[in-house]
Amino acid sequence: MRTDVHTRAEPDPSKADPHSTLARGTPTDSPLPAADIFAGLTDPQRRAVTYTEGPLLVLAGPGSGKTRVITRRIAYLISCGIPAWQILALTFTNKAAAEMRQRVGALLGEGAIARGLTVSTFHALCARLLRRFADGADIPGLTSSFAIYDGADQLALVKAVLAQLNLSTANFQPRSVVARISAAKNELLDAPAFAARAGNFYDRHIARVFTAYEHALRTACAVDFDDLLLLTARMLRHTAAARNACRDRWQYLLIDEYQDTNHAQLVIASLLAGAPDGSPAPPDGPNLCVVGDPDQSIYGWRGADIGNILEFEEQYPKATVIPLGENFRSGAHILAAADALIRHNALRKHKDLYTSRPPGERVEVVLCNDEHDEARLVLDWFRTLQEDGATAPGAPDRISWKDMTVFYRTNALSRVIEDTLRNAGVPYVIARGTAFYEREEIRHALGYLRLVANPADDVSLGRIVNTPARGIGAATIGRVETAAAELGVPLLEALRRTALDHAGGPTPDLAVRTRAAIARFVRMIDGWTGRGAFMGHDGTGSLAGLVERVIGESGLEAMYRAGKTDADAERVENLAELVSSAREFEVAFDPSADPASDGAPGSAADPATPRPPLAALLRAFLEHVTLVSDADSIDPAQGAVTLMTLHAAKGLEFRAVAMVGLEEGLLPHSRASESPADLEEERRLCFVGITRAMERLVITTARYRTIRGLSTRTIPSRFLRELPPDHITVSDQAGIADSEDWSDDDRAQGGPTRSGAGSARESGRLSGSGLGTGSLVRHAQFGVGRVLTVTRGRDARARILFRDAGEKTIVLEYAKLERLDR
DNA sequence: CACTCATTCCTTTTT
DNA sequence: GGAATGAGTG
Numbered sequence: 057m058r059t060d061v062h063t064r065a066e067p068d069p070s071k072a073d074p075h076s077t078l079a080r081g082t083p084t085d086s087p088l089p090a091a092d093i094f095a096g097l098t099d100p101q102r103r104a105v106t107y108t109e110g111p112l113l114v115l116a117g118p119g120s121g122k123t124r125v126i127t128r129r130i131a132y133l134i135s136c137g138i139p140a141w142q143i144l145a146l147t148f149t150n151k152a153a154a155e156m157r158q159r160v161g162a163l164l165g166e167g168a169i170a171r172g173l174t175v176s177t178f179h180a181l182c183a184r185l186l187r188r189f190a191d192g193a194d195i196p197g198l199t200s201s202f203a204i205y206d207g208a209d210q211l212a213l214v215k216a217v218l219a220q221l222n223l224s225t226a227n228f229q230p231r232s233v234v235a236r237i238s239a240a241k242n243e244l245l246d247a248p249a250f251a252a253r254a255g256n257f258y259d260r261h262i263a264r265v266f267t268a269y270e271h272a273l274r275t276a277c278a279v280d281f282d283d284l285l286l287l288t289a290r291m292l293r294h295t296a297a298a299r300n301a302c303r304d305r306w307q308y309l310l311i312d313e314y315q316d317t318n319h320a321q322l323v324i325a326s327l328l329a330g331a332p333d334g335s336p337a338p339p340d341g342p343n344l345c346v347v348g349d350p351d352q353s354i355y356g357w358r359g360a361d362i363g364n365i366l367e368f369e370e371q372y373p374k375a376t377v378i379p380l381g382e383n384f385r386s387g388a389h390i391l392a393a394a395d396a397l398i399r400h401n402a403l404r405k406h407k408d409l410y411t412s413r414p415p416g417e418r419v420e421v422v423l424c425n426d427e428h429d430e431a432r433l434v435l436d437w438f439r440t441l442q443e444d445g446a447t448a449p450g451a452p453d454r455i456s457w458k459d460m461t462v463f464y465r466t467n468a469l470s471r472v473i474e475d476t477l478r479n480a481g482v483p484y485v486i487a488r489g490t491a492f493y494e495r496e497e498i499r500h501a502l503g504y505l506r507l508v509a510n511p512a513d514d515v516s517l518g519r520i521v522n523t524p525a526r527g528i529g530a531a532t533i534g535r536v537e538t539a540a541a542e543l544g545v546p547l548l549e550a551l552r553r554t555a556l557d558h559a560g561g562p563t564p565d566l567a568v569r570t571r572a573a574i575a576r577f578v579r580m581i582d583g584w585t586g587r588g589a590f591m592g593h594d595g596t597g598s599l600a601g602l603v604e605r606v607i608g609e610s611g612l613e614a615m616y617r618a619g620k621t622d623a624d625a626e627r628v629e630n631l632a633e634l635v636s637s638a639r640e641f642e643v644a645f646d647p648s649a650d651p652a653s654d655g656a657p658g659s660a661a662d663p664a665t666p667r668p669p670l671a672a673l674l675r676a677f678l679e680h681v682t683l684v685s686d687a688d689s690i691d692p693a694q695g696a697v698t699l700m701t702l703h704a705a706k707g708l709e710f711r712a713v714a715m716v717g718l719e720e721g722l723l724p725h726s727r728a729s730e731s732p733a734d735l736e737e738e739r740r741l742c743f744v745g746i747t748r749a750m751e752r753l754v755i756t757t758a759r760y761r762t763i764r765g766l767s768t769r770t771i772p773s774r775f776l777r778e779l780p781p782d783h784i785t786v787s788d789q790a791g792i793a794d795s796e797d798w799s800d801d802d803r804a805q806g807g808p809t810r811s812g813a814g815s816a817r818e819s820g821r822l823s824g825s826g827l828g829t830g831s832l833v834r835h836a837q838f839g840v841g842r843v844l845t846v847t848r849g850r851d852a853r854a855r856i857l858f859r860d861a862g863e864k865t866i867v868l869e870y871a872k873l874e875r876l877d878r
Numbered sequence: 879c880a881c882t883c884a885t886t887c888c889t890t891t892t893t
Numbered sequence: 894g895g896a897a898t899g900a901g902t903g
Binding site: 148149177178179180206207281282284285354355357358465466467468522525527528529530531532682683684701702703704722725726727728741763764 | 879880881888889890891892893
């Protein structure tokens with residue numbers, strides 16, 4: 057045991073005895089005996105739980121009991137007498153945070169939560185800290201009522217900025233501009249810093265956009281996702297009050313999925329831990345425990361730096377490293393397949409994966425003809441598991457729907473699987489937590505609410521000002537926008553001046569009728585906000601009531617009610633659903649659980665905490681809906697098969713897993729197979745998928761796949777060839793082995809032997825499917841025609857003489873050409 | 879100004 | 894195959 061010379065609390069295993077801790081807390085929240093905390097732990101797990109002082113890196117392989125270690129560790133700290141409010145655990149998804157909170161609660165009783173344990177996502181924590189300290193942090197344009205812009209808002213704003221700067225979206229694709237800005241912010245480069253480094257022509261223009269984009273954000277009193285991290289890092293660095301408050305409170309830091317942290321997150325973690333600049337870290341290093349697995353780093357494209365975890369020992373020379381390699385999740389065949397695959401990564405520190413579990417079933421690799429066959433195969437496989445069981449005859453052990461899952465690389469692949477499951481009556485859910493809040497009607501309703509919460513929010517105003525149509529069209533808004541920019545005021549303010557001033561104020565050339573429409577709009581918004589005096593009364597109304605009022609009085613609900621289609625009826629229901637979700641939020645909202653509230657022992661969980669004003673409640677609700685993620689919606693209690701992307705699968709486990717679409721261009725994805733590093737990340741993604749499976753795993757590849765409406769010949773993924781023959785079985789559903797080129801080594805399992813001759817040549821002309829001069833084709837619009845000439849390469853075109861429509865040039869990639877002479 | 883239909887363009891993963 | 898923009902009409 058180390059001796060602790062600092063002023064922090066000293067955990068001591070001897071205090072794990074409940075009798076000695078009784079004096080510290082009330083009898084009801086007395087920690088459980090140490091014996092329970094350690095129950096069933098292996099030696100390395102136990103070491104990770106009890107090594108509480110100083111930096112610790114836990115290298116947790118898949119299925120190694122990581123979550124268990126983290127939750128027991130928190131419980132152990134508390135049982136040692138560390139006040140719960142001094143502990144901060146950071147995760148990447150709300151789901152992970154909720155699960156952790158719940159499991160600690162189950163270990164300790166709910167008292168621990170009430171006493172202020174902080175379990176949060178990075179982004180949510182940053183949002184809370186910024187709100188708490190923004191007003192004193194001297195960030196220009198930022199007050200604590202800021203809005204958070206999500207990806208869609210970000211894109212909309214960049215488009216507006218591009219238009220304003222007269223830059224063509226052909227040369228500056230909004231998406232890639234967003235990506236550049238985002239990448240810069242993840243490296244903690246703000247617009248001036250980026251501009252200073254912009255060397256070439258293109259980057260100098262990006263810098264202009266970046267600058268204007270930042271200006272627009274601050275004018276709207278808004279931050280984007282990346283700002284949450286960047287501004288927090290900057291605030292912790294430069295604002296002593298914020299930094300000290302955090303350091304005083306959180307003595308024990310725990311970070312999950314550390315391999316997925318980016319530079320900004322690394323800096324935030326370091327500043328919270330007390331390492332760099334200023335206040336001294338303890339000589340042996342801070343009480344910072346990071347947990348992760350470099351082999352499961354899959355967010356490099358989002359700025360995650362795998363170096364953060366690989367270099368942890370360099371950053372903290374006194375760090376202790378505890379590897380957890382034993383796998384308690386997967387059958388031995390499955391684990392062996394995963395291990396063999398990941399060994400193909402060269403840029404990697406090897407870690408032994410081992411299990412004492414029985415071999416279980418082999419991994420099944422199935423070659424299908426197309427995506428429909430693939431979906432049917434998965435369906436049949438699921439049905440068999442559900443009816444007959446997973447294991448060999450004699451040990452019937454049915455697998456229920458909720459224990460099955462389908463993983464795919466891109467969301468587009470889910471459609472065919474969905475259709476097939478739906479038609480077969482198999483219950484399924486898609487892990488799309490954000491889908492609800494991305495629906496048009498919900499975004500509109502939230503647009504109104506966001507404007508109410510933050511009258512400077514020009515992006516939200518632009519979204520809703522003429523929805524439903526109220527006679528304030530694009531031309532009008534364009535003029536008011538110009539006026540607003542000249543006056544340097546938010547759009548809503550410019551509209552108000554236009555409406556109030558009978559001479560037309562800033563926009564004298566607007567029609568009287570238009571001005572009246574604007575006046576009605578401004579009055580409506582003011583009716584909800586009470587012009588500063590929130591809600592027009594004492595500011596303590598109900599959130600659900602406000603939401604209801606807004607969707608009613610705005611005419612949004614009436615607009616959809618007037619529609620006759622089923623889709624319109626659904627939208628009305630969704631609006632009602634939004635009201636209930638606001639009500640649920642309102643009921644569950646606990647201001648004392650806010651990590652930015654004072655963590656001091658006295659104030660935490662004070663039952664006398666007054667009900668928060670409606671404005672604060674509204675902002676918290678909007679923050680909540682903005683920061684939900686796809687993975688958050690995964691609810692195993694649903695009794696349904698779960699469909700999700702491989703990225704959403706991280707951290708989960710299922711008894712039966714189907715991974716589809718193992719094809720070149722898809723996994724590894726074509727956009728990610730350029731550099732070796734990208735390719736290795738794709739392999740890790742595949743590794744993550746495989747290691748989610750406990751008992752059964754099927755991996756499929758389709759010979760033909762419809763991409764953008766065009767049936768395309770595919771090449772099986774190189775990852776399939778990297779799986780060890782001894783641990784897989786290959787079957788050829790489609791009877792297509794003869795023309796196969798997917799493997800040229802002999803498979804042990806009677807996988808069809810095949811000659812590779814000819815296939816490579818064929819796959820070389822992918823885009824034309826062998827189309828040549830003289831081929832007879834049918835086009836969706838032009839009808840039947842004969843090919844005159846074909847060009848090759850990317851965006852290959854064909855000159856075609858159509859029987860009815862005459863001669864046309866067709867881009868093969870996009871046209872839906874049907875081959876008639878085969 | 880609002881709505882409908884046609885054309886164009888694009889496609890990874892997400893806090 | 895689908896989203897997003899654009900042209901044309903009421």
